[in-house]
Amino acid sequence: MIEVRQLRKRFGDQQVLDGVDLTIEKGESLVIIGRSGGGKSVLLKHLVGLTHPDSGQVLVDGRDISHLNERELLAVRRKFGMLFQSAALFDSLTVEENIAFVLTRERNHPPEEIARRVAEALEMVEMPGIQKRKPAELSGGMRKRVGLARAIIYRPEVVFYDEPTTGLDPVVSDSIDKLVVRVCERLKVTSIVITHDMRSMQTVGRRVAMLHQGRIYTSGTPSDLMASTDPVVSRFVRGISDAKEHTF
Amino acid sequence: MTKLPAKVIQSVLAGLGRFSLMVAEVVRSLTTQRLSGHDLMNQLYFIGVKSQTVVLVTGAFTGMVLCAQTYFQFHKVKMDTATLAVVSVSMCGELGPVLTALMVAGRVGAAMAAELGTMRVTEQIDALRTLATHPIDYLVVPRVVATMIAVPLLTAESIAVGILAAYLVGVHLLQIDPGYSLVNMQRFTDHRDVLMGFIKSFIFGGIIATTGCYKGMHCGQGAEGVGHATTEAVVYASIAILMSNFFLTLLLTRLLALT
Numbered sequence: 246m247i248e249v250r251q252l253r254k255r256f257g258d259q260q261v262l263d264g265v266d267l268t269i270e271k272g273e274s275l276v277i278i279g280r281s282g283g284g285k286s287v288l289l290k291h292l293v294g295l296t297h298p299d300s301g302q303v304l305v306d307g308r309d310i311s312h313l314n315e316r317e318l319l320a321v322r323r324k325f326g327m328l329f330q331s332a333a334l335f336d337s338l339t340v341e342e343n344i345a346f347v348l349t350r351e352r353n354h355p356p357e358e359i360a361r362r363v364a365e366a367l368e369m370v371e372m373p374g375i376q377k378r379k380p381a382e383l384s385g386g387m388r389k390r391v392g393l394a395r396a397i398i399y400r401p402e403v404v405f406y407d408e409p410t411t412g413l414d415p416v417v418s419d420s421i422d423k424l425v426v427r428v429c430e431r432l433k434v435t436s437i438v439i440t441h442d443m444r445s446m447q448t449v450g451r452r453v454a455m456l457h458q459g460r461i462y463t464s465g466t467p468s469d470l471m472a473s474t475d476p477v478v479s480r481f482v483r484g485i486s487d488a489k490e491h492t493f
Numbered sequence: 494m495t496k497l498p499a500k501v502i503q504s505v506l507a508g509l510g511r512f513s514l515m516v517a518e519v520v521r522s523l524t525t526q527r528l529s530g531h532d533l534m535n536q537l538y539f540i541g542v543k544s545q546t547v548v549l550v551t552g553a554f555t556g557m558v559l560c561a562q563t564y565f566q567f568h569k570v571k572m573d574t575a576t577l578a579v580v581s582v583s584m585c586g587e588l589g590p591v592l593t594a595l596m597v598a599g600r601v602g603a604a605m606a607a608e609l610g611t612m613r614v615t616e617q618i619d620a621l622r623t624l625a626t627h628p629i630d631y632l633v634v635p636r637v638v639a640t641m642i643a644v645p646l647l648t649a650e651s652i653a654v655g656i657l658a659a660y661l662v663g664v665h666l667l668q669i670d671p672g673y674s675l676v677n678m679q680r681f682t683d684h685r686d687v688l689m690g691f692i693k694s695f696i697f698g699g700i701i702a703t704t705g706c707y708k709g710m711h712c713g714q715g716a717e718g719v720g721h722a723t724t725e726a727v728v729y730a731s732i733a734i735l736m737s738n739f740f741l742t743l744l745l746t747r748l749l750a751l752t
């Protein structure tokens with residue numbers, strides 16, 4: 246479905262991605278872990294064509310999207326839904342207008358259909374009846390749910406989640422993790438989840454890839470990684486900092 | 494030491510390049526995409542209707558001071574009744590369009606840069622792009638079109654109010670003869686002055702909106718970035734308006750003389 250080949254990206258003198266290779270199969274749920282500031286969000290932005298790489302390729306269904314212009318990319322992105330780290334709701338619009346955004350812009354859906362699908366999407370994320378509220382009135386967890394509703398209402402094939410649980414308390418985090426799993430199973434979408442939360446990784450992931458120093462350092466099942474004896478991996482999953490290394 | 498100017502020139506050229514690409518994309522969007530009437534109306538309301546107070550006050554006081562100052566000079570040479578003619582010609586061709594554009598740049602250009610800049614730093618622009626919407630189509634085009642419609646209308650209002658205020662000051666305060674003044678005013682103001690003001694304000698509208706949107710769309714990180722973008726949008730738009738005004742006056746006077 247998505248294949249990344251030797252992806253490189255540098256910002257100033259900082260080589261953020263240094264030859265990432267990654268293959269994502271249709272229908273799988275992949276978790277990408279890695280340190281804060283390690284380039285996970287940057288990698289995700291390449292996968293959906295929000296950023297252009299310095300070199301390397303991103304193939305979506307066999308087609309290289311790294312050279313497409315913005316208008317060509319818009320059509321490709323119709324297959325994708327993305328939940329941003331900050332939810333990125335449009336704060337001038339109501340919850341309903343946010344969720345209905347794509348359908349409204351497409352101009353071929355009658356208002357009753359839009360209203361019904363918005364209600365369904367809100368039902369799916371367990372937030373029924375908040376159509377008329379403004380994003381500023383919502384808590385962090387609620388915003389993420391609305392952001393997810395906005396990303397799944399147009400039935401994408403792949404949903405990307407950028408740190409869905411960061412900044413939420415453990416109980417809310419757990420409910421978001423379960424929501425991610427349920428969305429994946431019910432809508433039969435491919436899920437790609439970025440996180441540095443080990444509990445999320447174990448709940449959500451069937452396969453885990455670890456991004457380290459700009460490359461995919463290792464990948465495997467969550468239990469493989471938890472049991473790993475590799476020093477880099479085991480330090481990360483157990484959350485032990487290395488005195489010899491810079492930590493950010 | 495030779496590195497520094499080279500870097501500055503490079504970044505200026507890169508900025509101009511990105512600006513031109515944005516303008517080209519706006520033109521492409523206008524010719525290929527449908528503009529949403531709802532978005533356009535919202536912007537027209539904010540830019541046009543809500544800017545009226547500022548623009549009317551500016552126009553009125555400019556007309557008044559222009560009238561008083563002109564009268565004080567003309568009175569010395571007994572040309573009192575030419576006062577309103579001077580006011581009307583300068584309001585139509587120069588002061589109306591320029592002052593209106595400067596006021597709108599301060600109000601609307603700044604707001605555009607701040608709003609789009611905030612959307613950029615909070616990832617809302619990236620979110621738009623993942624929702625299969627081109628930011629130019631959704632954010633920039635309605636603002637540019639609305640400003641290019643609103644600024645000429647606001648300018649017309651400002652000119653009308655300025656002349657009216659000048660008339661009241663001239664006739665009631667300075668005791669100029671109303672009949673002769675109006676005849677002179679109509680004799681010396683012709684359609685070229687009005688047309689010049691109209692064309693200028695249309696171009697100024699374009700400058701304000703494209704500068705404001707460009708600065709917002711390309712703003713730096715965080716609150717600081719948004720602050721910078723807002724200031725620069727106003728400063729650059731104002732300078733561009735004042736500079737282009739000079740060249741437009743030269744160019745349009747030649748062109749309109751042919752009509």
Ligand SMILES: Nc1ncnc2c1ncn2[C@@H]1O[C@H](COP(=O)(O)OP(=O)(O)O)[C@@H](O)[C@H]1O
Pocket residue numbers: 256261279280281282283284285286287288
């Ligand atoms: N647009 C950008 N310009 C400059 N540097 C950036 C940009 N985006 C990300 N970076 C840098 O790239 C690094 C990786 O960032 P990011 O992908 O957000 O990390 P994370 O793994 O926490 O999501 C950071 O050091 C960040 O400063």
Ligand SMILES: [Mg+2]
Pocket residue numbers: 285286287330407408
């Ligand atoms: Mg991140």
